[in-house]
Amino acid sequence: MNCDSLNILGRIVPVKIGETDDGNCGEYHKKAITIIDGLSDEDFMVTLLHEGGHAFFDRIGLTGHIHSTTEEVIVEGFATWITENFDIRFKNEGGRG
Numbered sequence: 001m002n003c004d005s006l007n008i009l010g011r012i013v014p015v016k017i018g019e020t021d022d023g024n025c026g027e028y029h030k031k032a033i034t035i036i037d038g039l040s041d042e043d044f045m046v047t048l049l050h051e052g053g054h055a056f057f058d059r060i061g062l063t064g065h066i067h068s069t070t071e072e073v074i075v076e077g078f079a080t081w082i083t084e085n086f087d088i089r090f091k092n093e094g095g096r097g
């Protein structure tokens with residue numbers, strides 16, 4: 001599964017496959033998302049939704065206004081329940097490689 005960008009309330013956030021600084025499956029850093037290679041489609045989607053959640057918090061100006069642990073719980077829980085209940089497909093053509 002692949003996705004080259006997300007549209008977060010009008011802000012285009014690049015998504016690339018690569019190494020993460022801390023060895024996690026994904027990271028949101030400098031307004032871009034990086035996801036490690038080799039994840040299953042489901043793990044990729046959970047990771048993309050999780051990191052997209054951080055991008056969303058940044059976009060709406062909440063990053064830094066709530067505790068980082070609280071933000072982690074919210075984005076992980078949201079990513080998990082979405083993927084537990086829905087099959088998601090990308091709107092843009094670069095979305096699924």
Ligand SMILES: [Zn+2]
Pocket residue numbers: 050054072075
């Ligand atoms: Zn996180």
